[in-house]
Amino acid sequence: MKKIIIAIDGFSSCGKSTLAKQLAKVLNYVFIDSGAMYRAITLYFLQHAVDIHNEVEVNNALQQISLSFDYNASMGKSDMLLNGENVEERIRSMEVTNKVSEVSTIKAVREFAVLQQQLMGDKKGIVMDGRDIGTTVFPDAELKVFVTANILVRTQRRLLELREKDKDITEDAVRKNLEMRDTIDSTRSISPLRKADDAIELDNSNITREQQLDIVLNWAKERMK
Numbered sequence: 448m449k450k451i452i453i454a455i456d457g458f459s460s461c462g463k464s465t466l467a468k469q470l471a472k473v474l475n476y477v478f479i480d481s482g483a484m485y486r487a488i489t490l491y492f493l494q495h496a497v498d499i500h501n502e503v504e505v506n507n508a509l510q511q512i513s514l515s516f517d518y519n520a521s522m523g524k525s526d527m528l529l530n531g532e533n534v535e536e537r538i539r540s541m542e543v544t545n546k547v548s549e550v551s552t553i554k555a556v557r558e559f560a561v562l563q564q565q566l567m568g569d570k571k572g573i574v575m576d577g578r579d580i581g582t583t584v585f586p587d588a589e590l591k592v593f594v595t596a597n598i599l600v601r602t603q604r605r606l607l608e609l610r611e612k613d614k615d616i617t618e619d620a621v622r623k624n625l626e627m628r629d630t631i632d633s634t635r636s637i638s639p640l641r642k643a644d645d646a647i648e649l650d651n652s653n654i655t656r657e658q659q660l661d662i663v664l665n666w667a668k669e670r671m672k
């Protein structure tokens with residue numbers, strides 16, 4: 448069976464990473480969470496008070512950033528390293544989450560991340576999830592999936608995740624953050640979130656993770672022949 452590239456795109460909290468992680472495990476492929484890269488860049492900008500409206504400051508900051516992944520066997524995925532430091536926990540904070548979509552609209556930031564993502568896929572055998580993987584990062588990916596789920600389902604899923612860390616987080620705050628990110632991600636001028644013409648849409652609002660995996664594995668196996 449030939450090795451392929453699988454691109455998983457969609458709105459926030461649609462279960463893209465869960466699906467991508469499961470696929471990579473079954474197929475013995477590399478899984479890359481491209482959102483983690485934008486989150487790590489955002490964390491660096493926050494830590495160093497980078498003025499994101501100042502092109503020179505942004506470019507200088509990007510030159511100081513080195514992103515890499517470190518496989519975490521217990522989680523079955525790779526942790527994000529920012530300049531060699533494990534920032535997997537910190538990049539999931541609400542502070543980063545509230546800022547990351549805005550940082551992701553910056554041209555220099557996107558060029559910086561996309562170049563590294565493309566290099567990661569040069570040997571194929573990769574599952575990458577994000578917003579522009581099928582449209583910009585890997586326009587020739589053999590399988591492109593565009594995952595959707597209704598906003599109520601997405602809010603509940605995200606709330607469950609966040610409540611583990613922050614008991615006081617409200618449903619309303621989570622929903623507003625998702626809606627804000629949907630708007631910024633899909634209306635930005637550079638590689639906005641949209642379904643690639645040749646992507647298959649998968650609405651997972653009413654199916655289990657196992658059902659979702661079965662469906663996409665069948666699509667993948669067809670393309671690996």
Ligand code: DC
Nearest residue numbers: 481482485547548551577578579628
């Ligand atoms: O998948 P996530 O929620 O961790 O992504 C965080 C943010 O990063 C998301 O709101 C938009 C941005 N992002 C992007 O612009 N392009 C990608 N390929 C992945 C994420």
